[in-house]
Amino acid sequence: MFATEENPAPDNPGSVFLEHRRTNPVVVAALSEDLIKSIGSSNSSSGRENENKAVKFKVRAVMTVRNKSKQDLKDTIVKHLDAFSEKIGRNVVLELISSTEIDPRTKEAKKSNQAVIKDWYKKSNVKAERVHYTTELLVDSTFGEAGAITVINHQNEFFLEYTIEGFASGPLHFPCNSWVQPVKHHSSPRIFFSNKPYLPSDTPVGLKALREKELKDLRGDGKGVRNLSDRVYDFDVYNDLGNPDKGSDFARPVLGRQIPYPRRCLTGRPPTDTDMHVESRVEKPLPVYVPRDEQFEESKTDTFSAGRLKAGLHNLIPSVKATISADNHDLYREGxxxxxxxxxxxxxxxxxxxxxxxxxxxxxxxxxxxTPKIVSKDKFAWLRDDEFARQTMAGINPVSIERLRVFPPVSNLDPQIYGSQPSALQEHHIAPHLHCMTVQQALEEKKLYIMDYHDVYLPFLDRINALDGRKAYATRTIFFLTPQGCLKPIAIELSLPHTGPTSRQKRVVTPPVDATSNWVWQLAKAHVCANDPGVHQLVNHWLRTHASMEPFILAAHRQMSAMHPIFKLLDPHMRYTLEINALARQNLINADGVIESCFTPGRYCMKMSAAAYRNHWRFDMKGLPADLIRRGMAEPDPTQPHGLKLLIEDYPYAADGLLIWSAIENWVGTYVNHYYPNSTLICNDRELQAWYSESINVGHADLREANWWPKLDNADDLISILTTIIWLASAQHAALNFGQYPYGGYVPNRPPLMRRLIPEKIPEYANFLADPQKYFLSALPSLLQATKFMAVVDTLSTHSPDEEYLGERQQPSIWSGDAEIIEAFYGFSAEIIRIEKEIEKRNQDPSLKNRCGAGVLPYELLAPSSEPGVTCRGVPNSVSI
Known part of the structure; x- marks a missing residue:
């Protein structure tokens, strides 16, 4: 008979109570009326006669397994094999491990008996999302506290969500959330630890060896091709973007070997036939290896696959017209x-x-x-200068705008390589637009701002403009801060490489005064907008949040145990990132992939990204406050809750972002100070120090000698590092990603490339004068390019149904028993809800003209919650798409 509230178990250390919650898969409960004296004797030489008198208890375990919603032929066959295996006694076997007690005979942690899960095959046919299985284990009164459970699987792989156990001291949870592979693929038992966090130095004696073994298994040996069922985390360079076996046009340099770049997850595939340093590719729809637990779950896979099918359909329509319709709205209204x-x-x-x-x-x-949101409220908003400027602070790339400190702006390119690069901008270009100020006064009063893409594009321009169907400038755009708190574009500098004594290398375009200058101004803005997606996608989005985070994730799995409190903190912020990055290498950033096909730099896209990494990427500048100060958009102000004063108060990305940054920082600060009450613990935490060291010295090996890497010597250091990582994975990525279709889905608003320069010579200039609208439309991407781009950004802007948003945790029991941390997390969740309400309030404030007004989109990219789909809002915990 089971121990219940009506029939409690005896008061002794071996008793447990059955606590079976609907959402908690494994429960261990004592059978108080079924006490069994142990049989046999212990080793007489041990001198421990009490072992003979140990009383054993039957303990019931309940395990929840999540079923696959879709079963293919292979799954059906395997189920029948599972039934046969069960009949001959080969099944799923559990064993409980003591964290505190050592068996004097084996010199290892005490263990329960090995117990077989009951009715596996019968219940595997149950049509339910989650199925509960039970078994009984034997533990004795000297077992101590259960700290781990091992699982041996003789069946097909299954997903074990988490487990619960309840000893007399209270329920003990085992968060699993993992795919358990059959022994035919991985012979070693799977180890799952209880939810109690332990610093390495505090690890109970019974768990020390298991802690080391689990980390060793996750690191692997660095050899061989990875199988999809493996759980091995290791580093490699970006040597899989090109495919030289298809010809020289598909060859790409190795990033991380010839050119500095972050490291990615190793797959171990063999090299190509043509180049031994380049890894052979796996093309869609075949999967690319990531550790099994990093793969998308079914609902996520379905959402992503539906979008990818839509994008792939463009390969089926080679006869589509190659010019864009005069009425681009047909794409949204009629299809x-x-x-x-x-x-x-x-x-x-x-x-x-x-x-x-x-x-x-x-x-x-x-x-x-x-219909993309940008034209849903005002069909012609994209044509206006105020909207062009507003999107630099409230659009999908709000991290490029900077305060102008020197006029004319100065290039940092090496003059020995690129020659002298003086700006063509002069005072007479902007003076008429400064509200009676001189340029020097405007600089001193912090009224001038710039979006500078000169140095990013100029080194590649001659090669870009030699590509078919691509024409680009290196642009600089100057803005004036009006008394209303809005930016106004007042000059655009367009630069080309110096290719001859008569070439017009640089020109400046200013706001229009007549019909012709209006169309020239619109073309200049379009070229700025075409520069912007390249920097946004390759530098600010992909490099800053995807590629640069992967080394920290790999090192976390390799160096920090699942029991480590910092791993538990970071865990939800690492979800799906390795998988989406692998899919990007397969289909987006690869040779002739979507990014090369649709964006201005073409085959030089990843070289541009790598140049930005080498010359400008600094981890210590990626936290929001440091980034705002670096760009001159904020100044230190200790009177503010977040310690900053924004120079443009109505800067939606920064204003909302600082609320979220402060909430993350406070939550992380409470967490770190709880587990590390003094700095000595941080310095002596070998797993923590190994994680940070490997993230830098291996994951970012090409920049490991940089002197700007933060130290990790005390709590303040750790809080700053963790806050930056969580910010980049959650809010920073959301701000840069989920507006891609709402703003960029209407291609004239943000063309990813341009096909024509501004006309200067006959007959092109004559054609422009005769029909400027036709010329403008012909300079935009072709219909095929536009629809391919739209389908991709539609997919990338979509939230899946299983998204987990900031302030949410799928494992509410992760800190069970630690009241202070649970209270702190609920406080963090409440603060995120309060921030969302504050954002809603700001979006209804008519004085904030960059987020409220006639035809103006509210700024919701940092509003934390969202429904599934393309919503232009929502802050997931991780880089999940």
Missing amino acids: LLLKIGLQDELIKKLPLPTVVNTIQESSQRLLKYN
Whole structure:
């Protein structure tokens, strides 16, 4: 009979109570009426006669397994094999490990008996999302506290969410959330630790060896091809972006070997036939290796695959018109009309009948897009100068705007390589727009701002402009801060490489005064907007939040145990990042991938990203306050809660971001100070120090000698490092990612590339004068390029149904028993809710003209919560898409 509230177990250390919650998979409970005296005797030489008298208890374990919602033929066959395995006694086996007691005979932690899960095959056919399984274990009164559980799986892989156990001292949870592989793939038992966090120096004696073994298994040996079922975290360079076996046009340099770059997750694939230093590629739809637990869950996979199918459909329509329609709104209202019949040769070659059926059923509106938010409230907002300026502070790339400190602006390019690069901007270009100020007065009163893409693009311009269908400038845009607190563009400098004595290397375009200058001004703004997506995508989005975070994630799994309190803190902020980065290497940033196809730099995209990493990326400048001060957008102010004064008060990204930054910093500060009451603990924490050291010296090996890396000597250092990582993974990524379709889905607003320069010579200039609208539209991406780009950013802007947002945890029991940390986390969650309400309030304040007004989009990219889909809001915990 089980111990219950009505029938409590005896008061002794071996008793446990059954506490079975609907959401908690494994429960261990004592059978108080079924006491069994141990049989046999202990080793007489041990001198421990009391071992013979130890009383054993039956303990019931309840384990919850999440079923796959989709079963293929392979899964069905395996289930039948599972049934056969169960009949011959091969099943799922559990064993409980003591954290505090050592068996004097084995000199290892005490263990329960090995217990087999009951009715595995019978329940595996249950049509439910979660299925509970039970078994009984034997522990004795000298077992001590349970600290780990091992699982041996003789069946198909299954996902074990987490476990709970309840001894007399209270329930003890085992957070698993992992795929458990069969022994035919991985012979060693899986180890899961209880939810109690331990610094390495505090690890109970029974868990020390298991803690080391688990980390050793996760590191692997650095050899061999990784299987999809593996759980090995290791580093490699970016040597898989090109495919020289397809020809020289598909060869790309190795990033991290010839060119500095962060490291990525090693897959171990063999080299190409052409170049031994380049890893062979796995092309879609085949999966790229990431450790098994990093792979997307089913709902996430379905959401991503649906978007990728939409993007891939462009390969099926080679006959689409190559020019963009005069009425771009047709793409959203009517869809792209595809009159494709089954008689077409293209359709006959399709390998998948389901795709044929999809095309047949919806061929008239196959690529219909939702109307992007930027034109939902005002169809012509994108044409206005105020909207062009507003998006530098409230759009999808609000981290490039800087205060102008010197006029004219100065290039930092090496003159011995790129020649002298004096700016063409002069005082007479901007003086008429400064509200009766001189340029010097405007600088001193902090009224001038700049978006400077000169040094980013100029080293690549000659090669970019030699590509088919691409024409670009290196741009600088000067803004004036008006008395209303808004920016106004007052000059655009357009630079080309110096290719000859008569070439016009630089020109300045100012706000229009007539019809012709209006169209020239619109073209100049379009070129700025085409520069911006390249910097946004390759530097601020991909490099800053995706690529630079991967080394910290790999090192965390390799160097910090799941029991480590800092690993527990970081865990939700690492979710899905390795998988989305692997998919990006496969389909987005690879040779001839989506980014190269759709963005201005073309085949030089990743070289540009690597140049930004080498010349400008600094971890110590990636926290929000440090970044704002570096860009001259804020000054230190100890009277403010976050310690900063914004020079432009109505800077939506910064104003909302500082609220979130402060909330994260306070939460991390409470957490760190709880587990590290003095700095000595931080300095002596070998796992923590190994994580940070490996993140720098291996994960960012090309910059490891830089003197700007923060130290890790005390609590303040650790709080700053962790706050920066969590900020980058959550709010920074959200601000840069989830507005891509709402703002960029309307291509004229943010064209990812331009196909024509501003006309200067006959006959092109004559054609421009005769029909400037036609010329403008012909300079934008082709219809094929536009729709391909739109489909991709639509996918990247989509929240999946299983998204976990800032202030949420999927494992509420992760700190069970630690009241101070639980209270602190709930306080953090409450603060995030309060911030969301404050953001809503700001978006309704008519005095904040950058987020409220006629046709103005509210700034919601840092509003923490969201529904699934493309919402232009929501801050997930991690870089998850």
